[in-house]
Amino acid sequence: MSPMRLLIVEDDAEAAAYLTKAFREVGHIADHAADGLEGYAMAEGGGYDVLVIDRMLPRLDGLSLIRSLREQKDETPALILSALAQVDDRVKGLRAGGDDYLPKPYAFSELLARVEVLARRRGAPASEPTTYRAGELVLDRLAHRVTREGHEIVLQPREFRLLEYLMKHAGQVVTRTMLLENVWDYHFDPQTNVIDVHVSRLRSKVDKGFEHAMIHTVRGAGYMVRDSAH
């Protein structure tokens, strides 16, 4: 994907250095603000695709920062990082205008996947297309039909939604937590690799008998739908 411009608002210098370095290594442009006010000033200047905001910041806390931006009609997607990981904290974060919430400590792959999804959403047209395509795999959202190379693939409703989410973000890494949150709308720890089992079931229907795999496992991160024939 094309490089994103990111603003990381984080007061812990080491964490900030780690994040900017990690984002730059995968080809994105990352700026850093060390406190809430600086972050607000830089975000207001605009031009960022996604804001990554620590919740507890000196001078202006993360939630107030986002709230202030939203009052200025600045709708830049914002992801909140927080050491508070309880159910109600996430709800508070989203209510303040955050678009996603990631509790600390997190895996960078998880953060990257979420940030890329947020950046993509910013560029996407207002209305979702009625069909998603990845190579010869076609998902018709209105007819609830999935075909590959013209053959219909029969899916259960939940499998359909799983594939729909993966195809909506085709070419992007989607983590297990993202799937659990977006396909099942659960925000708790399922204790086991439930998602893997669901994906492998889906994969057995979508990829079995075809030359190229569509659903790929991204090691240490999650899954990605990509037409591997090209």
Next chain:
Amino acid sequence: MTARIEPTPRKRPHFLPTLFRTTAFKLTAVYLLIFALFAAFVLGYVAWNAQRLLNDQIRSTIDAEIQGLAEQARQGGIRRLVNIVERRSRAPGASLYLVTTPVGERVAGNVEAIPPGTLDKTGESEIDYARTSDAIDTPSHAIVRVFVLPGGFRLLVGRDVEERERLGTVIRRAIGWSLALIFILGCFASWFVARRVLRRIDDMSETAHGIMEGDLKGRLAIAGTGDELDRLALNLNAMLDRIGELMAGMQQVTDNIAHDLKTPLTRLRNKAEEALRSAKSTDALRAALDGAIEEADNLIRVFNALLMIARLEAGRTSDNMDDLDLSEIVSGVAELYEPLAEEAGLTLVGDVAPGLHVFGNRELIGQALANLVDNALKYGRPESGGEAVVTVAARRMDADIELSVSDHGPGIPEEDRGRVLDRFVRLDASRSQPGFGLGLSMVAGVVRLHGGQLRLEDNAPGLRTVIALPAIAPKPVETPTPSDPAVSTAEPNPAGVPSL
């Protein structure tokens, strides 16, 4: 260096100043004052009444005598009066007589000196007098009455009031004595009570100080009288017991955490060290780092679980509760775990009555249910020849909604059922499976927060875990949009996968 706060002065202060500051002393002083005033009032009233009575008596005696003498004067003239007066004057007694000429010259009587002008006004008055000219310096006191006789002669009849004054003195002395006695007795009583109460309170604060210094076994002494101080001591002791229990619990949790977090940390450290020392290739290093990350992730999960349990036990999440369609949650969780069950060689059966509603938090109830299902899938494998079925059920039971997860595995022996709800408790039978022993503690916390009950029952064979939650009436508007595939899990199953 840290500042130390001294809660109370350590050494016992001087007794007297403490006494003046005690409640017992203040109360006694107030009572003392009230009793003194009351006694003074009563005695004063008695004295005043007695004096009045005596005065009335004296007056009526004088009046009777004057009337008698006046009668004599009218019948026998002034000479007869003078004779009678002279005779009566010689008799001993408190009566005073004086007869004078119109110009004030003494004719007869036993009074030598009276204040000038006394004879000019008729009627009653109180005067100082002297019976003899020698006694003028030490006059006595009397009530007298002057009567004008025919011809201008004056007749004075009086009565010494020494008796009355003696009574007054007696009463005044009585007042003085009783006040002194009240004061002395009051002081003594106050000192006694204050000392008794003070000593007990001092003992109490001494014990409390000892407990603060670290003697956690110390308890306040009970006198056995059942008074306020005893009740206070009993309550404080009960409070100390409760604090002791909480601290013991806390200690146990801390020990558990120390042990159960140190073990994976040690493993993590060992892995890193081992990789540094002996990894030959980049791939081996990479594998070791992957292992380290996995270990760290596990630690994070334990941490999150512990924090969540602590938070649940503190009961602070209740403001995020709402009317929930429990049937939807239970079906959803059952559906989520169904493929996992299949992979584990078990059949997951969902038996969910529609339209069950509770007031709660969706994520927490989902988490609790997920933990139970996860446990059932891990430990609920039948031993041999048993039914490989895990049932997730939800139904209404009177005022409650019962969620249950049942398996046909080895179950939990009855004596262990209470214990498994504690943190980090893992039964020996489960040691071979991955886990931290926090799942059921979390479930117990969620259930408690929702005001429900958690029961572990014998499924004969196997374990049935039941969560009973208070039911509420469903919201009137509950019509899911038919186009949303999320709610269509009840549709006919085209792939022929076992239904939930």
